[in-house]
Amino acid sequence: MTDDTRPTSTDTGAGTFQEARFRADYMHSLACYPADPDRYDPADSLDAADYVAPWMDSADWHEQDWCAEWVYLGDARERWERDPAAAAAHAASGELTEVQRRSEAQARHLAEHGLTYGPHGLVTGPYIEAVEQRGYLARAEHDIYLYRYANLVENDEEVLMRADYDRVRDLYDPNTTVYAEYGGPFDAHAKAIEQNWSTGGGQMAQAWRHLDAARAQWQSYPAMSQLALTEHETAHARGESGRFTEMQWRNQLHARQLTGHGEWTVEAPTAAHDRDTERDQLPNSALADYRSGNALATGLANERKGLRR
Structure with a gap:
């Protein structure tokens, strides 16, 4: 056999x-x-x-x-x-x-x-x-936002950043039924998470701001954004650097997926982004406030499924 x-x-x-x-x-x-x-x-x-x-x-x-x-x-x-x-x-x-x-x-x-x-x-x-x-992620609370990026990104801190970015978008979104069910809006929660990541000059703060700009670009100018992404990937396939860094390229894929213009289809985490963050000293994530057993987190996660911006 x-x-x-x-x-x-x-x-x-x-x-x-x-x-x-x-x-x-x-x-x-x-x-x-x-x-x-x-x-x-x-x-x-x-x-x-x-x-x-x-x-x-x-x-x-x-x-x-x-x-x-x-x-x-x-x-x-x-x-x-x-x-x-x-x-x-x-x-x-x-x-x-x-x-x-x-x-x-x-x-x-x-x-x-x-x-x-x-x-x-x-x-x-x-x-x-x-x-x-996977270090920190092995001990993190079960969280659908986290799982969304654990297979796409190698660095734990970046996984948390991307998970929280999606979480913030849902907290701001008035179209989710959790607003009615749990007494939203949740702008204060969203702003606290956003401020945690976006302030300062560190790598993740810069990445958050670039991701936010990329999402807005894909939302308003999807054809132009796709052209820029295609040009970068074509140049990268030829061994050239292209117009985006590795982090910025992942931001483009992330933003495209969030706005409903294409799936992030990377098959495995990239090794280009070294794990240079002490796993036990990661910045506080929304995971600290929104556990899997929390009704608000559960509702938000369910609402996130199938939503396209």
């Missing part, structure tokens, strides 16, 4: 960062329970719930029903532990989605290797490492 169900979580093309966190959280949840059932403590379930709960509620605000995917992964794990041959036949069927195929790979990995632990007693392995390598 072709061995096509090996874990691929460390492959940058294997799903999104959001999916990587999903798989890591599944491993963490299993590690909350003792290997010996006789040592079970009800507190273990509470610890596991910290990892499980965000995905059980995911249908309300994520772009994919991760609750169903969690259940599928659990079922797959049982199949591989109970009857590996039958599980392999199921995994080889052509009826599975790509996420389900990766869940089969993870379930097989668990059946064959179990949980592995590091020298300090913490669960480790490829599914954990795939998330931990």
Whole structure:
């Protein structure tokens, strides 16, 4: 049989960062329970719930029903532990989605290797490492704005900046129903976030201001903006520098997507922007105020889906 169900979580093309966190959280949840059932403590379930709960509620605000995917992964794990041959036949069927195929790979990995632990007693392995390598983002609250850019941008601080920029646009937007439902407008919240990023002369402050200008340009002059972007990308393909820096080029892609004139289709994070920010000293993001369990954040995230400016 072709061995096509090996874990691929460390492959940058294997799903999104959001999916990587999903798989890591599944491993963490299993590690909350003792290997010996006789040592079970009800507190273990509470610890596991910290990892499980965000995905059980995911249908309300994520772009994919991760609750169903969690259940599928659990079922797959049982199949591989109970009857590996039958599980392999199921995994080889052509009826599975790509996420389900990766869940089969993870379930097989668990059946064959179990949980592995590091020298300090913490669960480790490829599914954990795939998330931990993102540093700050591995510990950030679940947030749909953050997930939107985690796969497009390598630098954690830039991911937060872009996530907060989209968040601010939604807080300002009077067309979102959260205004009526939660008593908006939220201009004061939006201004606080915007000021946090846009003031000063640092790299992210400059990037925020350039992104804001790029969005306005794409909104008013989409044809001219597309021409400038095409010229830059053509020059870049010839090995020339083009008119934009790497950050400015990503701002153009971001602004084009926000205004509904094209998708940001970069397949992997660029390595041109080094991770030169201390991960534990990132500027305060709106993540500090708008958690995944917060009704306002949930409403805003839902409203963001499908909106085009």
